[in-house]
Every structure is written in C-alpha cells, then in structure tokens.
Amino acid sequence: MKLRRKTGYSRKALLQFGIDLSWAKAAKLSNRQTSQGLVTVKTAGKVAAIVELSCETDFVARGEPFKQLLASLVTAALEHVKRAPAQQSDKISTQTFDVDSVKTADGKSLKEVISMGIGKLGENISAKRIKAFWAPQDSEFYNGSHPKDGLQDIPMGRFVSLLAMNRKKSEGQFLTERLADQLCQHIIGMRSESLGTSVDPNEAKKQTETSKNADGQDELNEFFQGQATQMDAEIDKD
Template sequence: MAACSVFSSLRSQLSKVRRLAGCVECVECVHTGRWMLSADKALLVKLRKTTGYTFINCKKALEKFNNDVTLAEHWLHDQAQKEGWSKASKLENRRTSEGLIALLRKENAAVMVEVNCETDFVARNEMFQQLVQDVAFATMEHHQSRVHAGYVKSLMSAENVCKLAVPEGSSVADQLALAIGRLGENISLRRAVSVGVPADWRMGSYVHGAVLGRSEVSMGRYGALVVFQGGPEGQEEVLGKKLGQHIVGEAPLSLGEVGDVPCGETETRLLPQTFLLEPQYTVGQYLALQNARVFDFIRFKCGEETQ
C-alpha cells in the first residue's frame, strides 16, 4: 500500500509539472533525482541536421543538457571523439584503399594530400570530404608558417601531418578520430606534399574525378602538380592544366632530359612521352613550341602503393 501511495504521489507531481510547463514535457533523472526537460522536437531536428549524429544520441544529449543545443553539440563531439579513438585502435588493420586526393594552391605555394577510407560510400560523405579539406588547409598553413627561398618541395609523413592543427583548433589526429567515431570506418592519412616556387616560376595543377567542395580546394581520385617556367604570356594557367592532365593520364615516373628519344609505348620519362592532348608532339617538343620548361612534377593516385 505504501508503494502505491508513493507512485500515486509521483504521478500527481508529474501531472502538476506538465500543466505548469504547458507543451514542454519533463522527465525525472533516476540517478540524481533532478527534473530534466525532454528533448524539444524542433531542437532535436536542428541538432540532428547540423551534426549528423544519430537521432537517439541527439535526443540523449538534449535531455542531458536541458535543451541547450551548444552544450549538447560539444558533448556529442567529445563522445564521438572518444569513441573514435577506441574504434581507431580496433580498425587500424583494416585496409583503406578508397578516399580522396585534395589539392590547394595559394599564390606561389601548393599542397596535395591523400586521405583514405575503406569504401567509396564514405568517400562521398560530406563529413569525410570536410576532413580532407581541413587536412589540406592545415598542411598549407604549416608550409606558409615557414621561411622559404627558391624552390622547395617537402614530403611530409602521415605522423607529422597528424600533429598539425586544423582550422577548428584541434589536431588532425583528433579530427581523424572524430570522423572514425561518426562514420564507423577505418580512416587514415597516407601522405602530403607542399611546394613553394620562386616568383618567376609557375605551377600547374589538375584533379581528375573531381567532387564538389570548397572552391579553393580541388578533390578527386587523381591529382598532379607541375612546376615550370615560361609559356605564352597570359596562358600559363592553361599550359599548366594541360601538363597536369598529361601527367595524370600517362603517369610518368621521371622527368627525363631535353632531346631524349622515345623508347616506345612503355616510356615512363615525361619529356619523351607522346603528349596526351596533341599526340603529334612529344611533351618535350610541345614545351619547346610554347617556349616553356618543366622542372618537376608530382602525381598522386588514390590508394596506390607508395614507397
């Protein structure tokens, strides 16, 4: 009888709270005895849309912080990151052959990075694509923070890139863990390169299989950077793109020398290769016609084996 009396009293109190609160429902926290607001439906929809977390987790976060969206979002990020680090250790041996190449250019500098995941489905996910862009910006900021003179090409290890800070202030490693926690796949940073050139040199670039992203970052399955000098005045960007397209399509392994004789279909030197866009010329011959010279190039293919 005593138990029934207690439950009756609780129901009466709950009814009073609901009448006072109008349309806002309340629930009692069993562990603390405090009254907590249940998740507001409009806020729940907003939090779900802005964060991408599950409906259940968003509801739990709003109830935990009495519908304070800011606190709920911070808590969700913290939980996802903790879960991500745990998942990362469990998934680290799973193969990551999909993903994206990102290429970012600013004035006389450029960076190219590769971030990998397990499936093409995740590679198309907006959160993964934002992560790839953040890595590119972090790499560019690191490059621009250092004093450079002349031509500089810096290959960065995955370990060093993971230590860099992303625009939000956390590290690349933390953002990787966060993405793993939310997307449920192994995600890894494979490589990054930054390039700086003198004022009278030029850089060309091309990304194949491009996906939509921030306008200044190009992302796709293949990427190429080419460092050159000369070319028709006002047409340097066009020439650089053509050279980048050739490098992506023909996959040269070395530059070669001016005047090298082509050795057939298996030619892997850039200059003696048949120029992809104008096959009546070799790359070397085409450059001579344009009064241009290539000094270096870099080609990334997503998921390829690297030394």
C-alpha cells in the first residue's frame, strides 16, 4: 500500500506487465523530476489528440523506445476521442483525459503502458497532459511539430501546433496540405504563450504600446518584421 500511494501502481500491476523494478526502486523513481520529454499530436479529420510525455533526461527523450511509447499513447488517445461523443461548436472544442480513463486496443490503461516504459527505460516517466480536440463544423485538423521528429506519420518535437481549416483540397494555388503545414510552422514560430480566445483589440494596442523600449523599438512585434515569405505572397494573390 505504501508503494501504491507513492507511485500509483500496485505490485500486481508491476509484475503483470513485466516491469523489473523493486518496490523501493519504483518509489525512488516516482520522486525524480521529469524536466525533459516530447509532445506529439495526431489527427484524423475532425478529431485530434495531443500528448505531452516527460522523462528525466534528454538522452532518453531522443531515443527510439521513448518515441515508440509516446506514439502508442497518442494513438490510444486518438482512438478514445473517436469513440467519444462528438462536440459540435463553431470553435475548437477541447477536453482533458487522465491516464486511467484512456485504454489501448488490448485493454491496458495508459498508466499501465507508462509503467512498462518506466521498467524498460529505468527513468521516471509521466504524462503531463492528454488532450482531445474537435474541429468546428466543416473544418478539418492539420498539425505540425518542431523540430520535425517522430515516427512515420506521428510528428513529435518540443513544440506542436494544431490547425482547424475550412478549405477545399484543391482551392487556391497551394495544395491544402502544403498550406496547412506551412501555417502550422508559422504558428510555432510565433512563440505563443497561451491558447484561447482572441485578445481584445484595445487591450492588444495597450500591450503593443507598453512593449516599446526606451529606444522606441517594438520588442513585442519585432519578431514579425521583415519581408513577406513566398507563402505570404501567394496567399495575398488568392
């Protein structure tokens, strides 16, 4: 019972899923900080899932076993979203899940899958967040990551972006997939600090005015100055 309180995993679960950890080692791992890791996003039309998985070291985070673990988690999360009741809205709808509520195809909870990863990799691993997304009506999701890493069709990186777009596949000079990919990279490059509703225009003006330093330079928007990219030019023509 003492180990269950510290780790969230029972001795039966540790043994059943092949985790070669003693009770004392499992408790010790649960107290270690998980400051490294990756985040991934997976989409399927009007639904999407994002999972952020943390570990102790960058060495483990960059390894194939950790990426495979993350891929299995986001795949299970996306399948869970597909089975959940669809949320109809004119905006992107979101919902947060915990590691106990989401199951893999063979019936394991994500907590059990993570516990297997702890045993294999020998580091404390935790799912920081598991979020589901539903696109607005007549829109579909597209995604991106930076740096571009991952496994097959599952992007992973330090940052990910999710874009809901209502656009025909062949509309305009850009293919929709290409346009969406570049927009997702631009979103990551904007260095957003929060996700939510748009800022009030008057409030945005105040923020811009207060962001100017003593030399009159606009530090807040300096990142966006410069010539338009080729993509920007093509969009302006449409």
